[in-house]
Amino acid sequence: MTSLFYPPKPSPGDRIAVISPSSGLPGLFPLPYELGLERLRKEYGLEPVEYPATRKMGSSPRERADDIHAAFADPGIKAVIASIGGDDQITVLPLLDRELIRANPKPFFGMSDNTNLLAFLRNSGIVGYHGGSVMCELGRPGAMHPQTADSLRAALFTSGPYELKPAERWRDVDRDWADPATFDAEPETRPGTGWTWVNSDRVIEGRSWGGCLEIIGWLLMADREIAHDPSEYDGGVLLLETSEDMPSATEVFSTLRNMGERGLLRRFPALLMGRPKTWFFERPNTPEDAARYASGQREAVLRAMRAYAPDTTIVFDVDFGHTDPQLVIPYGGTVRVDGPGQRITVTY
Incomplete structure (x- = not known):
């Protein structure tokens, strides 16, 4: 059985990587994306950090893998969150450096096509988090759904039962x-x-x-x-x-x-x-x-x-x-x- 552990949690004020491991839809639909970034700053107290492929439609699997590696390797980044899903993250998996990511474990948040990266992390011994993308959940029109907002806050900052x-x-x-x-x-x-x-x-x-x-x-x-x-x-x-x-x-x-x-x-x-x-x-x-x-x-x-x-x-x-x-x-x-x-x- 794979031995699994929870990576350390971020705290308000920390930097959080925002990446697009699947689709660069932030470049096509900036409104929900920018709203999601604003909420990360104002409602969660986190400073989002973007990467070269985050807003790039049609980025290559290698470019997206490079962003994943950079986000996990940077000691100043305390968590990683996907902008959104997509449909070809499976092409990124063979390019990932498992030992680099295993040596720099961080909480990762994403769902849909990010099932790929969540499964990769689990097989690397790292607990990830299914949910919480920037565009869909944080960028929800008007306000975040209160149950989403509370669950995401608890998953980001707390440990224990919920x-x-x-x-x-x-x-x-x-x-x-x-x-x-x-x-x-x-x-x-x-x-x-x-x-x-x-x-x-x-x-x-x-x-x-x-x-x-x-x-x-x-x-x-x-x-x-x-x-x-x-x-x-x-x-x-x-x-x-x-x-x-x-x-x-x-x-x-x-x-x-x-x-x-x-x-x-x-x-x-x-x-x-x-x-x-x-x-x-x-x-x-x-x-x-x-x-x-x-x-x-x-x-x-x-x-x-x-x-x-x-x-x-x-x-x-x-x-x-x-x-x-x-x-x-x-x-x-x-x-x-x-x-x-x-x-x-x-x-x-």
Whole structure:
């Protein structure tokens, strides 16, 4: 089993690296990015430090790897946060210097395509943090969602247990980042619907692994940063969520089936399934279509888990994925899933 440890936390006043390991969207959409930087300074007391590829669209894998190395190697940088996700961070992984990063461990915050770097860090013995990108969470129009803001603050600056709570209000409908009017007010939200528990008859506490389901599928296909001995994940808590690409129920089932065939699913006595994003600009679903999509995904997950891990405790609609709010979960850190009490507690 990989020995995992939590890197030292930053303090207000420290410098934090802002990098784009996937896409240089800060150069295309400066409004949410600049707002996110401002909030890092004013609301968290951190000084963001940018790197050559942070705002560069079309940067090469080598340029992005160089930024990652520079951020981790600089002793004046106390944490690293991704600007946003993307879709080709997997090309950066072979270029990373594992020993350099292992010798300079720092908290890293990111999600979506940053599942790649989170998995790399976990395999290097370093606990990362799933959540907290600059553009989506810190750059939210009007104000950060209070649950996102509180979770991110706790993950950045504190150590110890933190209880996750179901969203009081949530959303998955976006507005145009290129339109300044988008940032005049907070986005519309809907009342929370709580979590749905399956097999909630036990308490599980283990190290987390997973991330964006599509990225996990790519890592499996490329045979990168996936343990060849599935027992590495025994007793862990599986985190899975889907992106704005909105994979079909068939795709979700197929990926989970293939994980099951590899012997992965049965290793995890608990699965936290993120609330699915059901709307995007290319697929602006009606509320009825969105509900059908979410229901279809849930059935696909249940079908796969019944086949390969029927006793696993499952919690649906946990707010840690591509919807808003976004709760930060330690990646490789300790997660406690209390079925009888229907509570989830993470250790930051």
